[in-house]
Amino acid sequence: MRTGPFPACRTLLCGFVLLASLSACGRKSPGAHVYGPHCGICHHGGGGMPGETPPLVGRLDIIAQTPEGRTYLANVLLYGLEGPFKTQGYSYRYSMPGFASQLSDHDIAVTLNWLIDQGETKPAPHITDAEVAAARTHIGTPTSTYKLRATLDQTHPLP
Template sequence: MKRIAFLGCLALACCGKKPAGQAVYGPNCGICHHGGSGMPGETPPLVGRVDFIAQTPEGRHYLANVLLNGLRGRFTTQGYRYNYSMPAYRNRLTDQQIADTLNWLIARGNIKPSPTITPAEVASARAQQGDPAASYQERQLLEQKQPLP
């Protein structure tokens, strides 16, 4: 009987149980960003971009800030212009949920091995006050160092 229970747990991994980040992404981020591809000109894509941004500590800090504090401003990515406004999840998601969601998106990108964001990095960003405009300013500073995808 124990063996069957163990096999049942293995079956969940391949037969319907979503990774933690995907489970959080769906009802929070997926509403606008869909499966991660966004909607050109309306909602920016995430897959194939966040892995690139997460390669540096500054990029990981920015990504954590965007989820914690939201983002508001104009930018261009992948040839499309956005005048974007994203809500803050500071009071809705835990540090672990934010890290899981970002890591799920990062793993779907092209950078291998995939960079990762830790809950401790999210907690560090959470310890600082922020708002959507501050996240946008942080994006502008990152853009000056290296253009973001």
């Protein structure tokens, strides 16, 4: 039988590994932290509410596959969206506020990417801080975002 510090070191090492594993379980991604208080109240976990609030998960990854789609998504978070549309068989008469004055380009990008990563598209297309910054230079409104949506839907049908 061995004596000395080795059994104690092994026990201590196992304890540190367990502690590190447990602390990692409770961590949220930066996107999830931003999403919760700004988006989660209406969109819930990203699944929305049929006929009331459109789902995000399973749609944003498809929309973000084109540069135009990424610009549209950035505009939705920056300037909001207002107007009727249909998705996944449900009609929405939607009014969403913009967050241009509350969220940084980075906050918007990580939030969108967190939602995009939950979709089925692999590898998932990501939105960069620079793409959000570029969208921010063209001041918009919820109505202009709605018009952008209609144009995008003609060239790249939206899910």
